[in-house]
Amino acid sequence: MNPLDPPATWPGADGSPISCREKIKVLTENHREVAQVLRDAFEDAVLMGVEEQAMRRILTDLVAALPSPKRG
Numbered sequence: 001m002n003p004l005d006p007p008a009t010w011p012g013a014d015g016s017p018i019s020c021r022e023k024i025k026v027l028t029e030n031h032r033e034v035a036q037v038l039r040d041a042f043e044d045a046v047l048m049g050v051e052e053q054a055m056r057r058i059l060t061d062l063v064a065a066l067p068s069p070k071r072g
Contacts, residue, residue: 004029004039 006028009017045055
């Protein structure tokens with residue numbers, strides 16, 4: 001499976017797959033949009049001279065720093 005493609009199933013908080021079609025549709029659309037934005041930002045940075053591995057770390061750190069919406 002290509003990591004740039006949406007996953008075949010989306011794991012729920014309890015470990016079972018999300019089954020609601022509307023939720024799956026939104027999650028899949030969000031995945032595609034985020035993948036495209038990340039791809040564009042990565043390509044722009046590398047083409048502008050940013051070291052490839054550094055940009056990968058910057059993007060990974062960005063995702064890791066996202067706050068959880070569950071933490072009040």
